[in-house]
Amino acid sequence: MTLQRIAYPSPNYSGRGGATVRLIVLHTAEGSRTAASLGAYFSDPTVQASSHVGIDDQAGVIGEYVLAEQWKSWTQADFNPVCVSAELCGFAAWTAADWAAHDAMVTNAGLWVGEEAARFGIPLVVLTALQAQSGEAGVCQHIDLGPAGGGHVDCDYGTGNFPIARVIEIAGGSDAPPVPAPGPPATGAPPFPGTLLVNVTSGHGTATWQGRMRDRGWAIAVDDVYGPQSESVCRQFQAEKGLQPVDGIVGPITWDAAWTAPIT
Numbered sequence: 121m122t123l124q125r126i127a128y129p130s131p132n133y134s135g136r137g138g139a140t141v142r143l144i145v146l147h148t149a150e151g152s153r154t155a156a157s158l159g160a161y162f163s164d165p166t167v168q169a170s171s172h173v174g175i176d177d178q179a180g181v182i183g184e185y186v187l188a189e190q191w192k193s194w195t196q197a198d199f200n201p202v203c204v205s206a207e208l209c210g211f212a213a214w215t216a217a218d219w220a221a222h223d224a225m226v227t228n229a230g231l232w233v234g235e236e237a238a239r240f241g242i243p244l245v246v247l248t249a250l251q252a253q254s255g256e257a258g259v260c261q262h263i264d265l266g267p268a269g270g271g272h273v274d275c276d277y278g279t280g281n282f283p284i285a286r287v288i289e290i291a292g293g294s295d296a297p298p299v300p301a302p303g304p305p306a307t308g309a310p311p312f313p314g315t316l317l318v319n320v321t322s323g324h325g326t327a328t329w330q331g332r333m334r335d336r337g338w339a340i341a342v343d344d345v346y347g348p349q350s351e352s353v354c355r356q357f358q359a360e361k362g363l364q365p366v367d368g369i370v371g372p373i374t375w376d377a378a379w380t381a382p383i384t
Contacts (some may be wrong), residue, residue, distance in 0.1 A: 123182050123231050125173070128159025130185040132170035136192050139201035141240045142257035143247075144233055145265070146284070147171060147195060148214075148274040149207040155183030158207055171195045173232060176209040179224040182232060189239065196262060197270040204236050212274040216281045216355070226283055230290025233259055237291060244291050246284055246339045246349055259288065280352030280368055288339040309379035317354075317370035321346040329370055332378045333357065346370070 152158035155174035162170045162185045170193045174183040186193045192200040195207070208225055210218070219226060237244050237259075245258040252260040253268065261282065262274045276282040313325035327344040333353055334340050340353045351368035358366040361381045363374055370378075 121180060121231060123228065123235060124180055125182055125184040126155070127187060128156065128163065128174075128183050128185055129187060130159070130162040130170040130193075131165045132162060132168060132194050133186045133191040134194075136190060136201045139192075141189070141202055141204055142242060142255070143199065143203045143252060144236050144240075144242055144259045145196055145199070145203045145205045145262055146229060146233075146259070146275055146282075146287070147205060147207045147262045147272070148210045148212050149174065150211055150274065152207075153209050154178075155181075155209065158209060159183045159185055169194050171205045171207040173206045174209060175206055175225055175228045175232060177222055177224045179227065180231075182206075182228055195270075196265055196272075198268040199265050204240065206232055208275065210275075212277050214276070214281060216283070216359075219281060219283050226286055227290055230287040233287055234291035244288050244339065246288060246341070248341055248343060248345070248347055248349055251341065251343075259284070259291075278348045280348060280355050282352075283356065284349075285339050285353055285356055309376045312372045312375045317346045317350070317375075319347060319351045319368070325375075326350070329375060329378060336378070336383055 149158055152161060155176045158174040170185050172186045172193050193205050194200060195205050196203050208229055242257050247256055247258040247260045249264040249266060252264040253266055262272045263278055315324035317326055322345045326346045327342055330340050330342040330350060334342055338353045340349060354370055355366055355368040358374060361377050363377060
């Protein structure tokens with residue numbers, strides 16, 4: 121499915137200065153609930169802000185504000201030259217249930233990410249904050265850009281409530297490079313390392329668990345650091361498999377399920 125893009129041209133843009141686009145960045149608008157109203161806001165030159173697109177609950181339709189790929193939007197400070205950006209018409213304070221209630225918005229975001237990944241040759245991988253800030257290419261949230269990106273906390277204050285794994289899954293179904301297919305489950309889990317994996321843990325089997333989740337088809341970096349991305353994947357996995365509590369902590373039950381639960 122190709123998104124319909126309705127133009128709401130903004131005067132708030134400038135050239136990239138020869139920079140190569142390497143980041144697809146997701147934001148929350150924190151006010152406007154439709155792409156049209158956000159377009160009206162960005163049309164004011166005194167605002168001195170913009171984004172490439174706005175995404176609301178209208179299935180298959182998004183607003184487009186900065187209309188040419190060689191132009192940067194003004195929404196993530198020092199990172200503007202290397203980013204293409206989308207404002208979701210929601211709020212960073214939304215819970216996972218809130219996002220689930222806005223499936224059309226999440227689906228539109230996934231389709232947009234897929235189209236931009238194909239356009240710019242960006243891999244469909246979710247970056248950690250360190251990766252996003254240190255030159256790697258992929259998909260991230262505004263919060264991952266840190267102070268140099270404006271110091272914002274969207275899409276979810278780093279809580280893992282925003283379903284970025286779902287966005288990547290949908291993006292992989294577009295014309296963009298696909299997310300690797302899940303591998304077959306192993307017959308049994310390796311011994312639990314004895315240390316709970318919580319934010320932020322390094323070592324203690326973290327890379328082993330991350331690698332297993334990647335093999336199951338989740339978009340996760342195998343960096344041996346259990347940070348916000350790992351916690352988000354863990355929460356979604358626990359919810360999907362009915363594991364309790366859904367707390368984003370890898371204990372013995374969640375560890376074992378990574379190897380023994382059916383891949384769905």
